[in-house]
Amino acid sequence: MTDGATRVFTWEEGARIEVRNLGGEIVIEANAAGLKTLAGHLLTLAQDGTPDGAHLHLEENNGLEEGSVGLVLERCDDE
Template structure:
């Protein structure tokens, strides 16, 4: 079953979709971050990024993923944020 989460940022409503069976783990290895995901998890992350890239998405819109809230147990937190500043 695909899961949809609706988020409102600065008055803009966005729907973030999790593919069925998605698994995403984020690890901090000191000098680098590893995002490990199965195919469904990669599609989920790609969808989240495309949602944040929509033309009417405001600067600063973000999605926070944490252990047991989109990420596997033992993961470090991950924030996907739109920033149009150069």
């Protein structure tokens, strides 16, 4: 809940998401369920009424596959 707005981040069954840092680029590798999950998370953050700065942390063993680097999805409405 942020600023009185409750946001629910849901996971597709069987979602697998791995994030790798290859130095000059970040690779997000996911199965179909994982891609749908990420898309849903982004759409949740994009909902009207979601405040600037609302974010979701994904980490190894907390949504991401073992060996993944952390990933933060954050809404930023500043230009």
